[in-house]
Structures are given as C-alpha cells and as structure tokens.
Amino acid sequence: MSSGQNSGGLMSSAGLVRYFDAEDxxxxxxxxKxxxxxxVLFGIxxxxLNAVGV
Known part of the structure; x- marks a missing residue:
C-alpha cells in the first residue's frame, strides 16, 4: 500500500468516538445503582410468579 492511500478506518471511527463521548x-x-x-427486584x-405457578 502506498503512503498516499488512506483506508479511512481510523478517521471514521474517530468521528463515532466524538459522537458517543458528547453528553447531552x-x-x-x-x-x-x-x-x-x-x-434484582424484577428477578425476585x-x-x-414462577413459584406461584402463573
């Protein structure tokens, strides 16, 4: 691969990191917590319900 070609992998993932890192x-x-x-309460x-037979 020549040094002039860019695969775009790192550049495109950097945009996603910035998008998901921002807090609204x-x-x-x-x-x-x-x-x-x-x-836990939902599991109980x-x-x-399983013990009662519903």
Missing amino acids: RNAITVDP AVMVFC FVQI
Whole structure:
C-alpha cells in the first residue's frame, strides 16, 4: 500500500468516538445503582410468579 492511500478506518471511527463521548444536557440520566436494584427486584418478582405457578 502506498503512503498516499488512506483506508479511512481510523478517521471514521474517530468521528463515532466524538459522537458517543458528547453528553447531552437534555438526556435522561439514570443512576447505575438504581438499574441494578430494579434488575434484582424484577428477578425476585419473576421467581415469585414462577413459584406461584402463573
């Protein structure tokens, strides 16, 4: 490959990194601990429903 040709791989991925790294002020933020608590409670709920036979 000659030094004049650019495959574009690094250049195109750099744009995605900048896009996903930016934080929007209007975005909904959820605490990761709240997500974990919800998952645990949902799992317990499913186990209770399974034990009852629903």
